[in-house]
Amino acid sequence: MQVKRPTLRVAAAQPVTITGDVRANALTHSEAVRACAARVVVFPEMSLTGYSMDAPSVDVDDAALRPLVEACRDTGSVALAGAAVRHRPRPAIGVLAVSAAGTEIVYRKVHLGASETEVYAPGRSAAVVEIDGWRIGLGICKDTRVDHHLTASIAAGIDLYVAGLVHAPQDIAEFDVRARRIAALGAIPVVFAGFAGPTGGGYASTCGGSAIWDAAGHCLMQANDQPGERVVADLSA
Numbered sequence: 001m002q003v004k005r006p007t008l009r010v011a012a013a014q015p016v017t018i019t020g021d022v023r024a025n026a027l028t029h030s031e032a033v034r035a036c037a038a039r040v041v042v043f044p045e046m047s048l049t050g051y052s053m054d055a056p057s058v059d060v061d062d063a064a065l066r067p068l069v070e071a072c073r074d075t076g077s078v079a080l081a082g083a084a085v086r087h088r089p090r091p092a093i094g095v096l097a098v099s100a101a102g103t104e105i106v107y108r109k110v111h112l113g114a115s116e117t118e119v120y121a122p123g124r125s126a127a128v129v130e131i132d133g134w135r136i137g138l139g140i141c142k143d144t145r146v147d148h149h150l151t152a153s154i155a156a157g158i159d160l161y162v163a164g165l166v167h168a169p170q171d172i173a174e175f176d177v178r179a180r181r182i183a184a185l186g187a188i189p190v191v192f193a194g195f196a197g198p199t200g201g202g203y204a205s206t207c208g209g210s211a212i213w214d215a216a217g218h219c220l221m222q223a224n225d226q227p228g229e230r231v232v233a234d235l236s237a
Contacts, residue, residue: 004133006237008160010189011036012210013043013230014196014223019050022083023064030071033079038232040131041079044195044210045109045141045164046093048083052200053119055084057091060103065096073100078131080106082140082164090121095138095164097129109140110149115201126152134237137188139163144178144192154186160235161188166195169225172207176219183217189235197227 013032018024025048033041048065049055058065072079078099085094085105092108093116108123109116126149127138137153137160144150144163153161161182167174172194179190189212196208208225212233223229 002130002133004159004237008040008132008134008235009038009232010160010191010212010235011038011041011230011232012191012193012212012223013041014194014208014210014227015043015047016197016227017047017050017195017199019052019200020056022048022056022058022062025049026065026068029079029081030067032230033068033071033075033077036077036230036232037075038077040136040162041077042162042191042193043079043081043164044193045166046082046084047164047195048081048096050199051166051195051203053115055200057086058083058096059086060096060105065098065103068098069100069102072098080138080162084120087121090119092121092123093140095140107138107140109143111142111146113142126156128153128156128158134159137161141165144182150182150185154188158186158188159237160191161186162191164193166199166201166203167207168203169205169207172209175209175211179211179213179219180217183213183215187215189213189215196225196229
């Protein structure tokens, strides 16, 4: 087990995303990583592919991800990016952990939305990644309001909960409701990265609103609804 560092610099970014263009999206992700200069950078649901029911699945060794790997190497960051990923019997909605060491799938969304169930297979369980001794629980959108997912994540002894989401503009208030509830349940800080700009799945616009809450449920900072925005904060152990 790693020794836990007393502080962890985290960021939530909402890059410009072109649905289906993984190469272009990896470039905007790499720019966000360099601009944030944080140890952990959280991105929205399906940020690398765009939120779409026919998004291409991203392989961990896809050459298109190279700029993002290089940005993480240069900054010492770990990017937690969203993408459609390979799974059996169907693709899944996943989180990729990208670092200087490369890329791995660290979580697959368990609780799918109605339209998602027609295309994607659910993951099987909650997941935790450890970075600098911090145990980080992972979620994707609907997961963040499901009791079983939250209690399983907290029971794993997490120090921080992060998630990528896609919501319509009128649903932005839901971010604060969910984040405060998670913080209260686990006495842990929360980072949400909200998709910004248009994407597939019927979203002509999305809410953005990426934000960071402390363990007491206070919102430390929140982005507006525009693509390219980001928020950064130092969290104490």
